[in-house]
Amino acid sequence: MDIKERNRAYNKYVNAKIPKTRPWPTLFNSFWVGGLICLLGQGINDLLLYLFPNISEQSAWAYTLIILIFLAALLTGIGVYDKLGKFAGGGTIVPITGFSNSITSPSVEFKSEGIVYGICVKMFTIAGPVIVFGVLSSALVGLIYYIVYLFI
Amino acid sequence: MKYDTVKFRRQPKIIGSYSIVGPKEGKGNFKDYFDYIMKNDLFGEKTFEKAERKMIETAITGAIQKSKLGMKDINLLVAGDLLNQIISSSYAARAFDFPYLGVYGACSTMAESIAVASILVDAGYFENVVCCTASHFSTAERQYRFPLELGNQRPPVSQWTVTGAGSCVISQKGKGPRITMATFGKVIDWGIVDVNNMGAAMAPACAQTMLSHFENTKTTPDDYDLIVTGDLGKLGSEILIDLMEDNGIKLGLNYNDCGQMYFRRDQNTLCGASGCGCCATVFNSYLMKKLQDGQYKRILFMPTGALLSTTATQQGESIPGVCHAIVVEAYEE
Incomplete structure (x- = not known):
């Protein structure tokens, strides 16, 4: 049996044997925790509009995001968010709080290598690709928007 | 030999x-x-x-x-x-x-x-x-x-x-469990790329070393009171048992894995323990104690290693494994 064939057969055997993630409990937990985070965001938004009737709806959204990001960063710093994430998975990764966690956690972790080489360099190790693709795709969309508007 | x-x-x-x-x-x-x-x-x-x-x-x-x-x-x-x-x-x-x-x-x-x-x-x-x-x-x-x-x-x-x-x-001198044999292992890679699944990556290397050890020393699993692998974990040790069975050697109740034994089930470690410290601490505490007590007369200790690095993994390489075996026997005058 040649090597490629052996490796293919072995990988097939391992994949059949591997313990699988149980989908229903995982999905359920991520769904309700994620939903709760969104509900919290909506609550903060409504509260802001109620407390400060003069601010526009758009700036209320911005403040809501800032508050959520702050809360997630704080929870990461005191070591709660990773436990929440272990329990809820995608439910805590998908909302903006997950993004905040992905930037804060390497900052906390690499503090020991100093401010410049530790915190600043490593801060974007996980979130970096998200930022790159976010900026690139928004630029692309802007370009398409511009070209389309030239003709109508 | x-x-x-x-x-x-x-x-x-x-x-x-x-x-x-x-x-x-x-x-x-x-x-x-x-x-x-x-x-x-x-x-x-x-x-x-x-x-x-x-x-x-x-x-x-x-x-x-x-x-x-x-x-x-x-x-x-x-x-x-x-x-x-x-x-x-x-x-x-x-x-x-x-x-x-x-x-x-x-x-x-x-x-x-x-x-x-x-x-x-x-x-x-x-x-x-x-x-x-x-x-x-x-x-x-x-x-x-x-x-x-x-x-x-x-x-x-x-x-x-x-x-x-x-x-x-x-x-050279003194009293204590004796090291009687050592088998050095080859680096074996059967194409596992999942870095989380190190047990599956290391099991073939372990099987290879175990087979050549038994062949070279003309021993069988029954000659040892305990055959203990390092950190194959739950999945890895199941794979090892299967691989050995494919080669006509049955690993029975005297086989176990440090990684699998290490933590209690409620400690949430999924497939078990791993790392250099896993088999090192078990060997230097539990196994030494049992050898000194005379509960075990002869053990085959086989830690396994996954020789991966993040750079190699990111470049698409699969995970090579290695396993070395030593035989430790209780002290005799």
Whole structure:
């Protein structure tokens, strides 16, 4: 049996044997925790509009995001968010709080290598690709928007 | 005796052993056997890397003390760990006044260092050699995987790197369990690319070493009171049993895996424990105790190592595995 064939057969055997993630409990937990985070965001938004009737709806959204990001960063710093994430998975990764966690956690972790080489360099190790693709795709969309508007 | 198995004529003795573990490990199944359980993972240091270094220093000093030798009686230190450039061992070696050999075999380092030390002692070049191996959950996690505070889920095949260090003194003279044979393993890669699934990556290497050990020494699994692998974990040891069965060797009740035994089920470590410290702490506490008590007469100790690096993995390489075996027998006059 040649090597490629052996490796293919072995990988097939391992994949059949591997313990699988149980989908229903995982999905359920991520769904309700994620939903709760969104509900919290909506609550903060409504509260802001109620407390400060003069601010526009758009700036209320911005403040809501800032508050959520702050809360997630704080929870990461005191070591709660990773436990929440272990329990809820995608439910805590998908909302903006997950993004905040992905930037804060390497900052906390690499503090020991100093401010410049530790915190600043490593801060974007996980979130970096998200930022790159976010900026690139928004630029692309802007370009398409511009070209389309030239003709109508 | 031929090829990759060495049979020791003078049978070097393990005259002292010491194990130190973290708090989570201290609640596991071997909690009554460890010499020292740390109160927290930092061990009074500023960073986890420094803590790992201090664990190694403590383990080496402890083993020498338990062997009733003085620091000046030690001729050589053979040590290794998981971090890049094996910094924990090398930096810890600064604290000692004897020569140092750094070895790396990933999680198989304990057997590798003992085998190398036994050869040096058996040949008569050195009288007393210290071996030490360590790993730390937090340092390994950030080198190989993600930051600790990242809220992600671990896949069901993943294993938990043990925070712990184990050390032993190997000597020509004195009383203690004897090292009678060592089999060095080839690097085997059967094309597993999933970095979480190290058990499956290492199992073929383990099977290979085990087969050549049995063939070279003309022994069978029944000749050993215990055959214990390092950190294959739950999945890996099941695969090993299957692979051995394919080769006509049945591993029975005298086979077990340190990684699988290490933690209790409610400790949430999924497929079990891993890391250099896993088999090192079990070997230098539980197994040594059982050999001294005479409960085990002859054990086959086979730690396995996954020789991966993040760079190689990101370049699409599969995971090579290696496994070294040593046979340790109870002391006889």
